[in-house]
Amino acid sequence: MKYYDKLIFELSKPGRIGFSLPRPADRQQLPFGNTATLGTLRGGTASEAQRWGPKDVSEGQAAAGSKVCSKVWREAPLDLPEVSEVDVVRHYTNLSQMNFGVDTGFYPLGSCTMKYNPKINEEIAGIPGFAGLHPLQPNETVKGAFEVLVGMDKALAAITGMKHFTFLPCAGAHGELTGLMLMREYHMSRGDTARTKVIVPDSAHGTNPASAAVCGLDIVVVKSKEDGLVDVEALKGLLGPDIAGIMLTNPNTLGLFERDIKQIAELVHGCGGLLYYDGANMNPLLGMVRPGDMGFDIMHLNLHKTFSTPHGGGGPGAGPVGVSDKVLPFLHIPRVSGFHGNFGIILRAYAYILMLGREHIKLAGKFATLSANYIKESLKDCYKLPIPSVCKHEFVFDGLLDDNGVTTLDVAKRLLDYGFHAPTIYFPLLFHQAIMIEPTETESLETLDAFIAVMRKIAEEAKTDPELLHGAPHNTPIGRPDETTAARQPVLKYE
Ligand SMILES: *Cc1c(COP(=O)(O)O)cnc(C)c1O
Numbered sequence: 100m101k102y103y104d105k106l107i108f109e110l111s112k113p114g115r116i117g118f119s120l121p122r123p124a125d126r127q128q129l130p131f132g133n134t135a136t137l138g139t140l141r142g143g144t145a146s147e148a149q150r151w152g153p154k155d156v157s158e159g160q161a162a163a164g165s166k167v168c169s170k171v172w173r174e175a176p177l178d179l180p181e182v183s184e185v186d187v188v189r190h191y192t193n194l195s196q197m198n199f200g201v202d203t204g205f206y207p208l209g210s211c212t213m214k215y216n217p218k219i220n221e222e223i224a225g226i227p228g229f230a231g232l233h234p235l236q237p238n239e240t241v242k243g244a245f246e247v248l249v250g251m252d253k254a255l256a257a258i259t260g261m262k263h264f265t266f267l268p269c270a271g272a273h274g275e276l277t278g279l280m281l282m283r284e285y286h287m288s289r290g291d292t293a294r295t296k297v298i299v300p301d302s303a304h305g306t307n308p309a310s311a312a313v314c315g316l317d318i319v320v321v322k323s324k325e326d327g328l329v330d331v332e333a334l335k336g337l338l339g340p341d342i343a344g345i346m347l348t349n350p351n352t353l354g355l356f357e358r359d360i361k362q363i364a365e366l367v368h369g370c371g372g373l374l375y376y377d378g379a380n381m382n383p384l385l386g387m388v389r390p391g392d393m394g395f396d397i398m399h400l401n402l403h404k405t406f407s408t409p410h411g412g413g414g415p416g417a418g419p420v421g422v423s424d425k426v427l428p429f430l431h432i433p434r435v436s437g438f439h440g441n442f443g444i445i446l447r448a449y450a451y452i453l454m455l456g457r458e459h460i461k462l463a464g465k466f467a468t469l470s471a472n473y474i475k476e477s478l479k480d481c482y483k484l485p486i487p488s489v490c491k492h493e494f495v496f497d498g499l500l501d502d503n504g505v506t507t508l509d510v511a512k513r514l515l516d517y518g519f520h521a522p523t524i525y526f527p528l529l530f531h532q533a534i535m536i537e538p539t540e541t542e543s544l545e546t547l548d549a550f551i552a553v554m555r556k557i558a559e560e561a562k563t564d565p566e567l568l569h570g571a572p573h574n575t576p577i578g579r580p581d582e583t584t585a586a587r588q589p590v591l592k593y594e
Pocket residue numbers: 210211270271272273304306307348377379380401416418
């Protein structure tokens with residue numbers, strides 16, 4: 100362990116401080132009648148900051164004339180680490196370097212589209228007039244922000260073939276729920292109350308059935324065929340007056356374009372249902388094909404995937420929902436107002452769309468598709484490729500061809516040793532050893548070749564030294580935690 104891998108509490112020495120500001124006049128009267136006694140407020144010493152105990156709180160509260168239940172008073176001074184400025188800087192800099200992101204390396208996480216986030220997006224989002232916006236500002240002071248929302252609505256309508264979008268949802272799953280509620284509203288408004296079921300393919304992203312369940316709808320699973328596409332014959336057997344609609348991802352989670360989409364749309368509409376398009380993975384279709392033209396009625400986009408805004412670790416995101424003419428009357432109004440989801444993310448995505456423009460945005464999908472097929476073809480003699488057809492932006496291997504007891508988890512962990520983020524593993528559930536690779540369009544040929552070389556090396560290691568892989572990773576700050584315990588009972592607090 101390196102010295103600075105220590106916790107900041109372990110670096111602490113009583114009395115050591117990271118700042119020394121001049122002392123203002125003692126016990127300054129604050130405008131709201133409280134008395135400033137907090138060392139932190141006036142830049143005093145660390146031990147003064149720790150004095151924020153019951154005494155100070157009660158004094159302050161008494162002065163402010165309010166009552167605070169004594170149960171919530173701190174009984175002992177706050178145990179803050181006492182460290183110098185350089186300790187703080189090194190501690191956080193070292194922590195940041197234990198992190199992995201698209202700015203540090205290749206991140207082929209299937210279904211997540213971890214494309215590079217161009218820094219121009221960040222510059223635009225940092226313009227003070229945007230960065231300092233408040234939802235309660237008077238309308239006439241936020242015209243520019245409204246213009247962004249209106250412009251984005253037009254851009255997304257042009258890209259998707261939908262009529263209009265709402266920007267309220269803050270994630271893909273949030274968009275799904277919003278879209279399904281619109282679907283339910285559509286049927287209800289027609290007095291069609293028996294439509295309580297939603298069809299979801301077995302290859303769907305887990306959020307699809309989850310959102311349907313949260314919306315109070317029952318889920319009916321439609322199988323995929325051998326070739327990974329929706330089984331249209333099986334679908335016919337599921338359609339009826341109880342079907343609210345179908346949720347489809349196209350290209351689907353295996354990276355395959357659902358070629359029968361026109362027929363699927365006719366069948367679902369024919370039985371009175373609606374088509375929901377999960378556009379989280381719209382990347383390969385940008386500027387080429389539009390869900391609106393395929394017959395979809397409602398859709399969401401993940402701006403934090405397809406449109407290059409930062410994500411990972413659960414946020415931030417934006418999942419705008421678009422609708423066709425049919426569903427438009429149910430979209431909330433006003434479509435443009437002060438409270439509008441993750442505005443900074445919408446703005447970044449708008450910058451990205453304007454930067455590329457109508458013609459160049461097509462290249463994103465083309466290069467993403469080329470990169471995925473290039474990796475697939477370069478590795479299929481080492482890794483099991485269950486569906487050999489041409490893919491779109493991503494594809495799935497089913498473990499090593501010659502596994503020698505080495506699992507997908509071992510391969511994923513070993514990749515970390517070589518400085519690459521692991522692909523998505525054990526998803527989709529159709530294959531037991533799934534490795535789902537999405538390189539995106541923003542990687543150079545050299546990076547793709549380096550990844551291919553490492554994947555081949557790991558396949559070699561599996562043959563010659565499987566133990567090495569079972570124990571991987573060997574070069575990371577944390578080895579192989581018990582994943583369930585780490586997720587269910589994480590220890591996040593210093594004791
Ligand atoms: C990522 C993803 C989602 C969910 O998006 P979140 O923003 O994580 O809620 C839904 N569907 C597909 C196909 C996805 O890849």
